[in-house]
Every structure is written in C-alpha cells, then in structure tokens.
Amino acid sequence: MAKSYMGLILAAxxxxxxxxxxxxxxxxxxxxxGRYRIIDFSLTNLTRIGISNVGIVVPHNYVxxxxxxxxxxQFWDLNRKTGGIFLMHPTIDSEIGKSNVKNFRxxxxxxxKSKEKNVVLCSSHLIANxxxxxxxxxxEKSGRDLTIVYKKEDGxxxxxxxxxxxxxxxxxxxxxxxxxxxxxxxxxxxxxIKIIRKDLLIDLLMSGVQNGLVGDxxxxxxxxxxxxxxxxxxxxxxxxxxxSTKNYFKANKDMLKKEIREExxxxxxGISTKINDTPPAIYKPESKVSNSLIANGCIVKGxxxxxxxxxxxxxxxxxxxxxxxxxxxxxxxxxxxxxxVIIDKNVTISRxxxxxxSEDFPLIIEKKSxxxx
Amino acid sequence: xxxxxxxxxxxxxxxxxxxxxxxxxVAKPAVDxxxxxxxxxxxxxxxxxxxxxxxxxLTQYRPFxxxxxxxxxxxxxxxSMHGGAAILPPYTTQEGGAWYKGxxxxxxxxxxxxxxxxxxHVLILSGDHIYKMDYNKMLRExxxxxxxxxxxxxxxxxxxxxxxxxxNVKDDNTIYxxxxxxxxxxxxxxxxxxxxxxxxxxxxxxxxxxxxKESENDFxxxxxxxxxxxxxxxxxxxxxxxxxxxxxxxxxxxxNMDLLDEDNDLNLHTNDWKIYxxxxxxxxxxxxxxxxxxxxxxxxxxxxxxxxKNTILFPGVIVEEGAIVENSVLFPNVKIGKGVILDxxxxxxxxxxxxxxxxxxxxxxxxxxxxxxK
Numbered sequence: 001m002a003k004s005y006m007g008l009i010l011a012a013x014x015x016x017x018x019x020x021x022x023x024x025x026x027x028x029x030x031x032x033x034g035r036y037r038i039i040d041f042s043l044t045n046l047t048r049i050g051i052s053n054v055g056i057v058v059p060h061n062y063v064x065x066x067x068x069x070x071x072x073x074q075f076w077d078l079n080r081k082t083g084g085i086f087l088m089h090p091t092i093d094s095e096i097g098k099s100n101v102k103n104f105r106x107x108x109x110x111x112x113k114s115k116e117k118n119v120v121l122c123s124s125h126l127i128a129n130x131x132x133x134x135x136x137x138x139x140e141k142s143g144r145d146l147t148i149v150y151k152k153e154d155g156x157x158x159x160x161x162x163x164x165x166x167x168x169x170x171x172x173x174x175x176x177x178x179x180x181x182x183x184x185x186x187x188x189x190x191x192x193i194k195i196i197r198k199d200l201l202i203d204l205l206m207s208g209v210q211n212g213l214v215g216d217x218x219x220x221x222x223x224x225x226x227x228x229x230x231x232x233x234x235x236x237x238x239x240x241x242x243x244s245t246k247n248y249f250k251a252n253k254d255m256l257k258k259e260i261r262e263e264x265x266x267x268x269x270g271i272s273t274k275i276n277d278t279p280p281a282i283y284k285p286e287s288k289v290s291n292s293l294i295a296n297g298c299i300v301k302g303x304x305x306x307x308x309x310x311x312x313x314x315x316x317x318x319x320x321x322x323x324x325x326x327x328x329x330x331x332x333x334x335x336x337x338x339x340x341v342i343i344d345k346n347v348t349i350s351r352x353x354x355x356x357x358s359e360d361f362p363l364i365i366e367k368k369s370x371x372x373x
Numbered sequence: 374x375x376x377x378x379x380x381x382x383x384x385x386x387x388x389x390x391x392x393x394x395x396x397x398x399v400a401k402p403a404v405d406x407x408x409x410x411x412x413x414x415x416x417x418x419x420x421x422x423x424x425x426x427x428x429x430x431l432t433q434y435r436p437f438x439x440x441x442x443x444x445x446x447x448x449x450x451x452x453s454m455h456g457g458a459a460i461l462p463p464y465t466t467q468e469g470g471a472w473y474k475g476x477x478x479x480x481x482x483x484x485x486x487x488x489x490x491x492x493x494h495v496l497i498l499s500g501d502h503i504y505k506m507d508y509n510k511m512l513r514e515x516x517x518x519x520x521x522x523x524x525x526x527x528x529x530x531x532x533x534x535x536x537x538x539x540x541n542v543k544d545d546n547t548i549y550x551x552x553x554x555x556x557x558x559x560x561x562x563x564x565x566x567x568x569x570x571x572x573x574x575x576x577x578x579x580x581x582x583x584x585x586k587e588s589e590n591d592f593x594x595x596x597x598x599x600x601x602x603x604x605x606x607x608x609x610x611x612x613x614x615x616x617x618x619x620x621x622x623x624x625x626x627x628x629n630m631d632l633l634d635e636d637n638d639l640n641l642h643t644n645d646w647k648i649y650x651x652x653x654x655x656x657x658x659x660x661x662x663x664x665x666x667x668x669x670x671x672x673x674x675x676x677x678x679x680x681x682k683n684t685i686l687f688p689g690v691i692v693e694e695g696a697i698v699e700n701s702v703l704f705p706n707v708k709i710g711k712g713v714i715l716d717x718x719x720x721x722x723x724x725x726x727x728x729x730x731x732x733x734x735x736x737x738x739x740x741x742x743x744x745x746x747k
Contacts, residue, residue, distance in 0.1 A: 034657030035673060074447065256659075265656040275448075277649050279641035280408035280672035280685075281658065282633075289666055295657040296409075296673050297642065308657070 005136060006083070006116035006198070007046035010217060011039060011066065011124040012059035017244035020364030021344060025065035026058070027242055028124040031327045031345065033255045033265065034295035034310050037069050038242050039124040040273045046120060047076040048269055049133045053083030053114055055107070056124075057217075063087075075274050086110055111202055119201055123192035123218070127251060128239040129264050129271065130193065135233050139195045142231035146200070146221070148174070149193035149233045154186035159240065159247050164190040164222065166232075174230060177222045191235055192218050200228065238264050249342060249362045252308045252325045256291055278311050286317055295328070302332065310345065323359070341365060375455045377490040379512055379569070381425050382483070383416055384476055385500035386433030391621045394741040395721055400432065402500025403439045404625070405704045405722070407632055407641065408670045408685050410650045411442060412619060413500040414449075417458075418648045421449045423508040425496065427456030429486055431479045433463060433472060448651035461486060475590035481579040487572065495575055497568040497592065503628050504616040505639065505646050506567070511610045515569045518608050522574075522600060524548070525567035526609040527616055537563035538593045540609055548607040553593050562609060565616065568592065574605060615639040626719060626737045629685050629702045633668050655688050663694055679709065693728070704742065 015022035021030050028039035039056075046054055054073070058066060072078070073085035088107040111119075118139075120132060130149075139147040150166050160180045165187040167175040180187055201221075208220055221228075238260050240251040254260045265271055278297035283289070288303035297312035302319030310328035315321065319336040327345040332338065336349045340357035344367035349355060357363030389401025396404060402413035413430075420428050428451060432439055439460075445451075446458025461483050463472050473479035480487075480497065487495060494515065496508055506525070515523035526540060534555070540562045541550040552558070578596050582588050588595045601607060615638035619625040631637050641648060655674025660666065665680035674688035679696030689706035692698060696713040703709065704722040713726050716733030720726065721742030730746055732738055740746055 035654070036656075255656075258659075261656065261659065270653065270655065273654055275654060277647050279648070280670040282635075282642070283666040283669050283671060284635070285668045287666060289660040290664055291662050292660050293657040294660065294671070299642065304660075310657075 003050065003052075004116050005051055005118045005120050005195075006114050007042075007051045007054040008119050008121045009039065009042045009046070009054060009056045009124050010121070010192070011056050013123065013125045013243065017246075018242070018248060020245060020366055021248065021342070022062075024367055025062050026124075028056075028058075029066040029069050030242065030248065031310055032127065032242070032248075033252060033261075034293045034308050035276075036265075036271060036273045038127060039066070039069070040271050041127045041129065042122045042124045043070075043076045043078075044271045045122070045128075045130045045132050047078060047272070049131075049136070051120065051132075052078065052080050053086070053116060054078060055086040055088050055110055055114075057088045057107075069274050071274065076272050083114070108202060108205065111198060114198070117198055119196050119198050121192075121194040121196065121217070121221075125242045126191060126193070126239060127242060127264065128191065128235070128237060129267055130191075130235060130237070131268055132193075135193070135195060135235075138233050139231055144229040144231040145197050146225070146228045147195040147231040147233050148222075148225075149191045149235050150188045151191055151235050151237075151239055152186065153189050157185075157187055158182060159250065160187070160189050162243070163241060164192075164218065166190055168232075172232065174225060174232065177219075177225075188234075189239075190218070190222075191239060193235075194218070194221060196221065196228075245342070245362065245364060249325060253306075253323075255293055255308060256306065261293075276311060287315075302336075324362070344369075374489045374491070377427050377456060377492045379425065379494040379496055380427040380429065380456070380487065380490050380492045381416075381420050381496040381498055381508070382429045382431065382480055382487070383413070383420075383498045383500055384479060385413055385430050385439060386436075386473060386479065387499070387501055388434045389501075389620065392619075392625065394739060395622075395625075395719070396435075398435060398742065399438045400434045400436060400500075401620070403435075403442060404619070405687055406503060406619065406625070407629060407648075408672045408687055409652070410648055412503065413439065413442070414648055414650045415503050415505070416498045416500055417443075417449045417451070418646075419504075419506050419508060420498075421451065421649060422646050423506075423510075425508060426451065426453050427490055428458050429461045429483060430458060430500075431461050431473065431483065433479075436460070436462060442651055444651060449649045456490065459486065475595075476592045477579055477582055477588075477596050478590035480575075481583050481590070484576060484579065487576075492572050495570050495572045497566075497570065499566045501620060502565070502616060502618055503639065504565075504612075505614060505648075506612060508567075508569075511567075512569060514610055515608070518546075519606065520569075520608045521571045521605040522597070522607040523569045523610050524597075524607065525565040525612050526562045527565050527612050529561050529563045531558055531561050534558035534561050534563060538566075538597075539563055542609055546608045548601065548609060551593075551597050551601055551607075562611075564593070565612060566593075568597075569610075574600070622719065622737055622739055626702060626717075630683065630700070632670060632685065633683060652688070658686075661694065679711075679713075687722075699733075 011028040029037045165178045169175045281298035284301045287300040292304045294309045295311040301317045302315040306323045308325045312329045314331045316334045319332045322339045324341045326343045331348040333351040335352040337354045341363045343365040385402040387401040389396035451458035617628040658671045658675040661678035664677045667682040670685045675686045676691045678694040679692040682699045685702045687705040690703045692709045693711040696709045698715045701718045706723045707720045708725045710728035714731045720740045724744045726746045
C-alpha cells in the first residue's frame, strides 16, 4: 500500500557537463520535450501510485525556477493538508551541489515527523516512466530492508558515463559497485531509485554524520549495503540521465520516435506537469513542419524539421530550423537558419542570422541572449 | 462569510437544442471550442480576469460533464477559501422541489446563496457566448452612474437586431424602452444578456415576479420590462470587440474558423487576458515526416501525419498519413484514418473515422461523438 511510503527526490545534482542550461536553474527544472521539466518524471512516478508526501532536496542556488514550477504541488496532487511537498534546504556547511548526508541530518525532523514507514528515493535527473507500484510489490515480497533498482544495458554505454554500475555474482547478488567508463561491455546501471525502511535510513544518516562521512546519499547507502538485507529490481524500459548537454539533446531527439515518446510521456497515465494555460499553436499557410514536436502557443510561419519546439515560440517567415531544441518563448526572426542548436528560453535570433552547431556537439545559446548581426 | 461587492451568477443550464447532436450528452456551455476550450471557459475566465472571485454556476440540463469540468474551480483560480466557484443545481425543500422554470427563477431559487455574501451588486451571465470582457469596468460605470441595472450592449445590424433584445436609449445612455426580438427594430443596440443589478432591487423584483403565476420568470421578458415600467435607472454598457453567439452549428463552425484569421479580435495569444480551462496536460503535438499543415490550429496531444488545412484540432486528435482534412473542427480524441477526406465537418469527441471515408459538402456537416464512421 503506497500510503506507507513517502518520496524523497534528490534534486541537487552535479551540473558540470550541462552548464549552458544550468546557469539559472538546477537540472530538475530544465525544460524538456516542449512542455515538461526534468523533475516531472520523478514527481509523477511517485504521486500516481498514491504517494502523497514528497520531500525534495533542493540545491543551494537558483531554486527560484524549480519553486516556480512546483508551486504548492497541485499539478501532482500534492497540495495536501498532511504531507504534500516539503522542500529540504541544504545547510550552510553542506558541500555545494551535493545531496549530502549533513544536508539530510538537518532535515531529519521532517523524516521523523512523516508518518510513512518507508521511503522511495529517486534522483530528479533521471527521466523514465517507472511503475513504482511493481517495485514496491517486489520490495514487500522480498521482505528485505532495501531495494535497489537497476537497468541492464548492453551496447552503447556512453550515455551512462560516471553512473554507478552494479557487479552481480552468479546468484544475482550484489558483489560490488563500480563506475561506468567508456566500455563496450554490458553493465547493470543503478537508476538511483531505492526503497528503504525509514528508520534504517535515519540510522544510517545519523551514523554517517557522526563518523564524519559526507557525500552523495546514493553512494552512501551503497557503501553500507553489506550490512543491509538487499533486494534487487531490474527495470526494463527507456531511461536517460540528463547529466550532460549531449544526453539532454539525445533525449529530446528520442521523443521524435513514436515508441519511445509513447512509453515515456503517455504510458501509465502520462506525465504531469505545471499547467500554463497556453492557447493552441497556429500554423500559417507558409509553414512547413516535419518530424517535429511543437508545443502550445507557437506561431509558425517558417519551416521546422527534426526538432523540438517549446511553448510560445514565434518562428517567422522564411526561417528554417533543423535538428534543434528550442525552449519556450524564443523568437526566431525572418530568414534565420538554425541547425544542430539548443536555444534556451526567451532568446531572440535576429533576421537572417545563421546559427549552426555540429551534429555531435550541439551549440547552446544561453538564456537572455540576443543574437544579432 | 466575507462581504462581497459583487458576485457573479452564471446561467449554464442551456440545452443548446440547435447544436444537436453535439449537445445530446452535454449542456451547451460544455461544448468544445477553439482547440482546447469549452464555451463556459470564456465567461469564467472573464470573471477571473475581472477580479470576481465568487461565481455561482446554475446547471440543469445534463450537468455531469460540466460539473467535472469545473471541479473545484481551480483552473480559473476559483478554489478560494472565501467564495470561489459553486455549482448550483435545482434542489428540493420541505415544500417539494422544482426545476429552474426560467432565468429569473433560477436566480430566485438561489437567493440564499447570494445573500450569504451580502453583495451590493450581482452580475448575471450566460454560458453561451464567446467573448472577452472586463466586468469590473462595467461595474465601475454602473456605480458611477448610480444605476439600478446596467446591461452590456452590442451594436448589430438592423437585420440582426430582430433576433435580439433591443434597447432604445436616450442621449445619456439611459434605457427608455426594451423590446424583445422586435419586428421593426428602432435601434441596433442589442442586449448581450450580461446584466449588473443592484442586489437589493433585484431581490425585491425576483420575489415579486415569483408570486405572479402568469410570469415566465425570465429576465428579458419579465424582470427588465417591469423594472423599466417602475422607473428604475437602467443604462447600457457599450461593448466593442469580438462577441459570438455560438448557438447553431454554423455559428459554432464560423467562430472556430475566425480564430484562424491572424488579426482576429478574440486573440487567444495575448498574455494579458488569458482564457483558462481544465483538463489533463498532454505531450507537445507531433508532426510526421509527411505531415502538411496550412493555416490551422494544433494543440498539445495531437499527432498529424496527413494533411490539414484551415482546420482546428483538439487534444488527442490523430490524423493518419494520406488523410486530407480541410475547413474542419475535430473535437478531442478524434481519429482520422488513412486516406480519409473531410471538408467542412465538425467531428464530435472520441469518434473514429475509418480509412477511406469521404465526407464533404458545401454545408457544414456534423459527425456525432463516440461513433465509428465507415
């Protein structure tokens, strides 16, 4: 029963490889697929199975954008009298940008006060449409204190660089944890989704602080896994860690594939996000669109191909956009040519500008910039 | 209960008989419009944007969908602790119960609801029209002139005037005569069915009107003429801007098509007078490799692989490859199969138009909701 579970979302991730989009916001509130924000996946996964108490560990800086997105939690049915949304602010002495143990220590009161006995832990930079109920079922059936969720990945591991990999022995038990580097082999990737007994989590945090161990909460639990009875759950489905510009671009482009789009955005009842009351998009006679996702509120007079266009983007006559991701409220003036580019919100590209990135390294045009000749 | 200067009462029980089959299952105010809205979203959003935070919504005919749509009123910011949206269906008392007999009777039956807020003025609205209007501006004029009644007025052609309640006014805008659908209109100032009343006066007249067994308990036919006879001060509030009664299939289609005109006066794309609606969010619209889109409105949750022209799509619509849809309005979750050709058609919610179907004529056709069309 989901009523005995609370959610904890770690939303203070490392932004070194995705700087261009995180100058003014954490990864959690980067816009995605034309209308979502990255944290919508964690929030929806948790709340649609009836979890009504969610704590979010927010980063030190630029939380405004995240706060503006989450509001009182109403879009995920989290505007509750008891429970609801709780933003866990880091303490002054916490390490910058880390979901660390000291941070939690200072928020222990929230954990103590919550009436739920178990915690579903997840990281906001993972996009995946996960049926957490089956993971809870597996956790309860196992009778263990901790469940770790992983995904078996063979083939291209480039997108998982830096992620935790789990080495299993022949009995399918955890042998050790490692870190993914470029390698052609298969790996079991930790999806940073865990289910753990709340009192056990609190004990771990207390001892962690007492012993002076600070660091990433996921890694901290993994360090202690030898003394906890652990269940493993294999997730099968689309996942992407939005921890680099490349992964972000790739994930957006993946949404142009029908099967992936339907699995990630529409299955299990879809992904909820903040409602913006934007009118439908308008396509004028001169417009030309193919293989693209275009959100509400756009006015399209130019041509768009293989691209993802956010809300209220204006694309003027003769402008061409190809293989690009354009975030909300940008203005693409007449005759502009854009290819292999990520443009952050509210950017205006002046008439007849050419903005072209390479296919492997999309160019990022930062928020609040005005590109003119 | 906190006292309110003005609350709104929205008459949303309209059957919309000329919109059948689109109104077979829903009341007229719940009919879809403009790619993601329902007709009632316009007066409700006008209330929100005008700063009116208490709205009684009077329902009667097939209210289920309307009730779900309005919910707690949160979509319009009307889930307030003090006031907010309240659905007011007919009810029973110890003396028995009755349907709402007429527009005035509907308000009469809810005198208690209104009195709870002790308002100075009451705004009466209907859920039948598409327009943006600042009711607060109207209230300011009503107060400034010290009027008992203020009626929003639209300038129409003399020909159109025959279908409206027409007001004949003096130079100072006060009404001296009120004619319901006149054969020979003396002016072209038409009532929009939007009234602000001094509540103390209206209450008196409603109670009196209820005692009169001959009365049809209607604002236009009974209450307003009686007030005028008695010499109450009635003024008009001239309205300029887009206004459309979408009471017929043709006018509903036309109003939708109006949105495709870039300079349309309704202008849904401005941020300063947003129209709010409720509903679940869906992913951005997807356009396939072979999609062709010309002069159309497409909303989140659509998938277009075929070709659309002068057409409005609602959320969840899928247009398959090779389909050609022109001059049409496709309501939520309509599926258009491969090679389908539609011209001048309104397709009701959830209908599945199978491959190879051709529908098109010079007049507007309606394909009803929840059907499979071969």
